[in-house]
Amino acid sequence: MLFSSRESEVRLFIYQYFIDTAEAPPIRAITDGLTITKAGAKASLKALESQHALVLKPDSFDIWMAHPFSAVPTSYPVRTYQLTYYANCAWDALGIPAILEIDSETETTCPDCEVPVIFGVQDGKLTSSEGVIHFSVPPRKFWDDVGFT
Amino acid sequence: MTISVETCWALSKLWYPDRLQIDWQPKSGKRIQTIFDSIGLEGEFWSVGD
Numbered sequence: 001m002l003f004s005s006r007e008s009e010v011r012l013f014i015y016q017y018f019i020d021t022a023e024a025p026p027i028r029a030i031t032d033g034l035t036i037t038k039a040g041a042k043a044s045l046k047a048l049e050s051q052h053a054l055v056l057k058p059d060s061f062d063i064w065m066a067h068p069f070s071a072v073p074t075s076y077p078v079r080t081y082q083l084t085y086y087a088n089c090a091w092d093a094l095g096i097p098a099i100l101e102i103d104s105e106t107e108t109t110c111p112d113c114e115v116p117v118i119f120g121v122q123d124g125k126l127t128s129s130e131g132v133i134h135f136s137v138p139p140r141k142f143w144d145d146v147g148f149t
Numbered sequence: 150m151t152i153s154v155e156t157c158w159a160l161s162k163l164w165y166p167d168r169l170q171i172d173w174q175p176k177s178g179k180r181i182q183t184i185f186d187s188i189g190l191e192g193e194f195w196s197v198g199d
Binding site for chain 2 (some may be wrong): 002003008009011012015051052053067068090091094095097098099101119121126128129130131132133134135138139140
C-alpha cells in the first residue's frame with residue numbers, strides 16, 4: 001500500500017470537503033476535522049502530492065487540485081443542482097459528474113476557435129455528443145507540468 | 150490529440166469514481182493502459198510505457 005491509513009483519511013477528507021463546499025479545505029479544517037496535528041497534516045499532504053494524489057500550490061501547503069476538482073476558478077465551471085465546482089480541464093469537467101454521479105452543465109469557450117461550448121451530463125448520459133476534447137500532453141507526461149496539462 | 154466527448158465521458162467514468170474509496174491508490178501503468186485500451190485509446194500518444 002502506498003498510502004498510510006492517515007494519508008488515506010486526509011485524502012478522502014479533502015475530497016469530501018470539495019464535494020460539500022466546492023473549495024479545498026484549508027489545513028486548519030483538516031487538522032480540526034481529523035483531530036491531527038498540523039505537522040501530521042502537512043506530512044500527509046506532501047506524501048499525497050508525491051504520489052500524484054493531489055497538487056499543492058507552489059511552495060505552500062494550500063491545495064490546488066484534487067482531480068477532477070480545482071481549488072481555483074478555471075475556464076471549466078461545472079454547474080450542478082447544488083454547487084458550481086471548478087474542473088481543471090475539459091476532461092475533468094466530465095470527471096466531476098462521473099465522480100459525483102450527478103447531472104452537470106459546463107459552459108466554456110473552445111480554446112481553439114473561441115466559440116461558446118456547453119456540455120454536460122443528465123441521467124448518466126451526455127447532453128450533447130458534439131465536439132471534441134483536446135489533450136495537449138500524452139498521459140505518460142501528464143505530471144511533468146500538471147498545471148499546463 | 151483530440152477525442153470525442155463520448156470517449157472522454159467513457160474515460161471519466163472509468164477513471165474517477167474510485168477516488169471516493171478510502172483505500173484508493175494511484176493507478177498502475179498497466180491499469181491505466183487497460184482503461185485506455187478498453188475505450189479504443191491506442192497508439193503512441195496513449196502508451197504509458199512500463
